[in-house]
Amino acid sequence: MQFLEKVFHLRDNGTTLRKEIVGGLTTFFAMAYIIFVNPSFLSQAGMDYTAVLVATCVASFVGCMLTAFLSNVPFAQAPGMGLNAFFAFTVCGAMGYTWQQALTVVLLSGILFLLVAVSPLRKQIIASIPASLKNAISAGIGLFIALIGMLNAGIITASDNLVDLGAITQPGPLLAIIGIVITGILMAWKVKGALVIGIVITTLIGIPMGITELPKAGEITMSGVTLAPTFFKFDFGGLLEHGALALITAVITFAICDCFDTVGTLIGTAGNAGMLDKDGNLPRGDRAIIADAIATCTGACLGTSTVTTFVESSTGISEGARTGLSSVVVGILFLLAVVLAPIAGIIPTQATAPALIIVGMLMIKAAAKIEWNDMEIALPCFLTIAMMPFAYSITDGIGFGFISYTLIKVFRGKFKEVPVLMYVLSAVFVLMYILSYL
Secondary structure, three states: OHHHHHHHOOOOOOOOHHHHHHHHHHHHHHHOOHHHHHHHHHHHHOOOHHHHHHHHHHHHHHHHHHHHHHHOOOOOEEEOOOHHHHHHHHHHHHOOOOHHHHHHHHHHHHHHHHHHHOOOHHHHHHHHOOHHHHHHHHHHHHHHHHHHHHHHHOOEEEEOOEEEEOOOOOHHHHHHHHHHHHHHHHHHOOOOOHHHHHHHHHHHHOOOOOOOOOOOOOOOOHHHOOOOOOOOOOOOOOHHHHOHHHHHHHHHHHHHHHHHHHHHHHHHHHHHOOOOOOOOOOOOHHHHHHHHHHHHHHHHHHOOOOEEEOOOHHHHHHOOOOOHHHHHHHHHHHHHHHHHHHHHOOOOHHHHHHHHHHHHHHHHHHHHHOOOOOHHHHHHHHHHHHHHHHOOOHHHHHHHHHHHHHHHHHHOOOHHHOOHHHHHHHHHHHHHHHHHOO
């Protein structure tokens, strides 16, 4: 106990060992869905499901430990929702990179984020993008994730450039709808770990429905649980196959999304919990950002998309967690979760789809913070939100939002209100669109 007090300063932070453990357990169960959802995303880019699951657990462990011992704040890290969708469906899908090249892009974005995090540029970059556009990005990604969940489950279908309602009375879509209802009821009752419990219950219901395929005797073994298929599988040589501009766009998008996800979570969650100082800053928050950047680089080496700070950390903080000890608890639980790898493969996409749809619902709440009465903000934010699902691209949503924001401000004679970085990013997106059609 004296060691923990010395390292985490429990008494000074007004907490106890029990509060930190309970907070850590609460946070873990709130975000444990990523253990199953992340590999279901990245496997669609061609990556090995089991290896990604192991990489997800190990990268989360590393990120949580870095946060705990570098910054001593009660925040947990794991591969981020939205960023894994960008990895699989935009970088590997629309942009045409292989998953090995995409992991290399994630590594470069992590290095870029780390350089920014340790430099004075950090505050300038964070302040350069309007808060409403940050909220629009979050809401747009929420819609995009929900769309993917519904498509994966067969609740909706896409063919001949048309989106339509699927055959929802068929076993697959019906199971997903049952899962949505079950998970929604659990969340309405504020059951801890509702998303994970929902995945498990839906998987079990899928057995008599013929959707969940149980493994045969002797097939469940730890022998195939390895990082080898994704460990350090970088492809630097092929990065420029799609042009320098595409590479720059992908790297910057990953880095910016990671940066704002992390900063928004740290400041927003800590503010609600009264953890900010008189200047509105989170003590040692800069170290938490550095920990996040290092975790992203580590995750890329292990074989997963961008690691970021999870907003679900707020659940543990609401239980009284105030120090990095709760992050240690979360990290250890993620590491122990590696033993789930042999049985995770039986979970059908219809069981993880409800988690995607409900996470999308939670993310779209950010749209309520947008200044919809101000057309200079409303239109760019609407385009950001709408283009992500409609164009099936997170990048296009960000691009349309940034370009329209910059143009409206300029033609309103308010060009001085547009930060230099917004001009640069808007120009990059314009060039990307021009070159892609030449």
